[in-house]
Amino acid sequence: MTKVFCCLSVLTICGASLLAQSTRAPNESINRATQTVKSLAGESSDIAPDNTPDAAQPPMLNIFTVIGDNLLGLPCLDCVLGITLPTLGLPSPVGQAVRGSAYQIDAYLIDNTYTGSCTFTFAVRDSHKNVIFSSTQTLMENANTEILVSVPVTIPTNASIGLGSVSTTAVCGTSTTKSSSPVYLACVTEPPFCVD
Secondary structure (H helix, E strand, O other): OHHHHHHHHHHHHHHHHHHHHHOOOHHHHHOOOEEEEEEOOOOOOOOOOOOOOHHHOOOEEEEEEEEEEOOOOOOEEOOOOOOOOOOEEOOOEOOEEEOOOEEEEEEEEEEOOOOEEEEEEEEEEOOOOOEEEEEEEEEEEOOOEEEEEEEEEEOOOOOOOEEEEEEEEEEEOOEEEEEEEEEEEEOOOOOOOOOO
16 A cells, blocks of 8 residues: 555656656756856956946846857856956857757846846847747846846747848836847758758
8 A cells, every 4th residue: 555655646646747847848848057157256347438437337248149059158257267367158140040940049147236036038030020939037136236137949930031020128127228230030940851
């Protein structure tokens, strides 16, 4: 009787786990954002606008967004040990994203004065400015930090080819900032060829 109870308990737990996995939103299960945060205390920021008093700085600076190869361990802040200058580790941004291939979107931001939750929306648009991938994550941020946020993405096989873009929109309280960069969406250049 004890063995039957143990088997039923294990099956119930496994079944509940599978049910929970199957009810997730499509982007939620595999496209979770990760972030690396480093304090800016004691550092001067060369990115902030010149001759602007600290009180007049925007709460959040959304510096850049790139798309690159999906590499384990990146992005990172101060990746090179023993060097005196701050370092930033990102995959090489790709100029051409091939349909059906996996990449990662990386965004770099500086949090001047905001503490609280920020909602980040990562998007890839095709040559017609239609969204072909989107992922939204809410993360906690603290003032006086620099932030690297990364999310995996797979370019859909039916995306329009041509010059598109990748972007990150950060909504932090009443502040909304966006950064973006161009990316060319391409077909596979070897068999099986893709047709539009």
